[in-house]
Amino acid sequence: MAAYWIAHVTVTDAERYGGYQALAPAAFARFGARFLARGGEAEVLEGPAHARHVVIEFPDLAAARACYDSAEYRAARAARAGAADVAVVIVAGL
Numbered sequence: 676m677a678a679y680w681i682a683h684v685t686v687t688d689a690e691r692y693g694g695y696q697a698l699a700p701a702a703f704a705r706f707g708a709r710f711l712a713r714g715g716e717a718e719v720l721e722g723p724a725h726a727r728h729v730v731i732e733f734p735d736l737a738a739a740r741a742c743y744d745s746a747e748y749r750a751a752r753a754a755r756a757g758a759a760d761v762a763v764v765i766v767a768g769l
Contacts, residue, residue: 677768683725694754702747
């Protein structure tokens with residue numbers, strides 16, 4: 676059953692965030708991720724506002740968790756540290 680990352684992101688340092696953007700695709704490719712929404716027009720109806728919203732589909736929960744915990748994504752997160760306010764949730768599909 677598919678699983679999804681739902682991320683809410685506000686970039687605070689675009690130059691530093693570029694390091695994350697350079698590294699993260701390797702992790703996503705390795706674990707079969709497919710982007711369903713990334714940026715684009717969004718309307719926050721409740722809760723804190725973020726500039727970007729991302730929905731990424733994975734084959735299953737194990738792949739979604741493994742991607743987040745992978746060496747590739749840990750490196751991407753380290754590159755992103757201090758460059759964005761980020762909230763990420765992993766959700767099982769129906």
